[in-house]
Amino acid sequence: MTPDLHTPADLLQLSGSYWATCALHAGVALDLFTPLAGQPGTAAELAERQHLEPRALAMLLDALTALGLLTKQADRYEAQPAASRFLSRSSAEYLGHIIMHHHHLMAGWSRLDEAVRNGGPLRDPVINACDDSVRESFLMGMFNLASLLAPRIAAGIDLTGRKRLLDLGGGPGTYAVAFCRQYPGLTATVYDLPSTRPFAERVIGAAALSDRVAFHDGDYHQSDIPGGFDVAWLSHVLHADGPEHCARMLAKAVAALEPGGLLLVQEFILDDSKDGPLFPALFSLNMLLGTSRGQSYSGAELTELMTAAGLRDVGRLPLELPNGAGIMAGTV
Incomplete structure (x- = not known):
């Protein structure tokens, strides 16, 4: 609003x-x-x-x-x-990690005018931070946020009969865990940078799902992605890149899917006019501050990118999520 x-x-x-x-x-x-x-x-x-x-x-x-x-x-x-x-x-519902992630972002936000003059960014991507506490607050902050939504999202998406899920750029693996809990016949692979592995293994181990959720080291910008999946889940990864990189990432994800596979993209989605909702519009500025080409995308832009990657029946799922978040789906 x-x-x-x-x-x-x-x-x-x-x-x-x-x-x-x-x-x-x-x-x-x-x-x-x-x-x-x-x-x-x-x-x-x-x-x-x-x-x-x-x-x-x-x-x-x-x-x-x-x-x-x-x-x-x-x-x-x-x-x-x-x-x-x-x-x-001492609480299992502790949200301090995401709050500290917000704290670490404040120095950049105070220089937003400079970023707009120069085109940004003003800081390195948080995932590449040399300070372990900064990187931990980001990754476990993503766990904080995903833990609030993942069970609800997993229950709201029908993966009946599907066997192998790719959580691309999955960070600590929160969504992979939630989907596997919701669907007992499902296994998952979290594909992310090697620096993410300790956090993912902590989350997966705490969920007692190490036998069904694996971690695969890799940089999806530079390396091929293993195949044989019938679901690919990309949660809040496209906004870190410009359209060209997003197109390549989506093409790799599609190539990792078997015929009939389902690709799901969660993002903070702008209206097609791009002047709302408020959170995706502000989040786009956050990407200006911390990435070279990242931004929030509109539903029309995501549809175009996903269709160009070879997906059919692309559309937004009818799930009401906070902060302008939405989930786009398409099939191979």
Whole structure:
């Protein structure tokens, strides 16, 4: 939905909204929610435990309380239930990885005007980051996001009778795991860079699916993709490249499919006019900042790319997903 910005107050609130974002990021980076999940504490106690400056910490805790993430009784703070559930490292539903990924992107976003002047990008692709914590926050952040949607998506796509799934650029393998859980007769191969393997093996092992989900090292830009699959799943990989690279990637994915195979593409999909929805439009700017030719694509553009790759009956599946995400399907 397009924001309704008509007054100076509306514009100034939008302009300063990053203050709240930075407070959340600091709370996660300093791991404040884990010790306050179910156990109230004072700023002084938490400062000693986390090796922080007490006065500054109290100011941050008060701001997090004002944001509704903490409660405060006298001088003791405690995480709200949602913060305990999603921001505590001890929770199985921890979302801190994707929040820290957003945090690592902020330096580039602050220079968006420079990227628009020069055509970008201003940073290397996150997957190539030398800093292990940056790469981990990206890959496990993708796991955070996919974990929220993958079971629902797997249940909403009919793969009955299909035996071998290729999760191309599958990162930690979250979707491969979800599809195999949904369809007991299915096996899957996650194809991604060697640096991704430890994260994928952690996720696959935790799901107890190492016997059905394999990891294959490779760079889909440079190497051939193994064949013999009857489903190919490409989730949020096309947006990292320009149309020419996307065409080559899709051609390789199609070549990996047996006759009658199904290719599925999940992306943040723009309207054909490309001026909405809001999240895909903003996400396209994120690609400007971090890739040489990446962008969000419209439904019409994805249809054209998939059809040119040799797919038939290309169309968008009737699945309602957040942030303008959608799934395109076509058959060989």
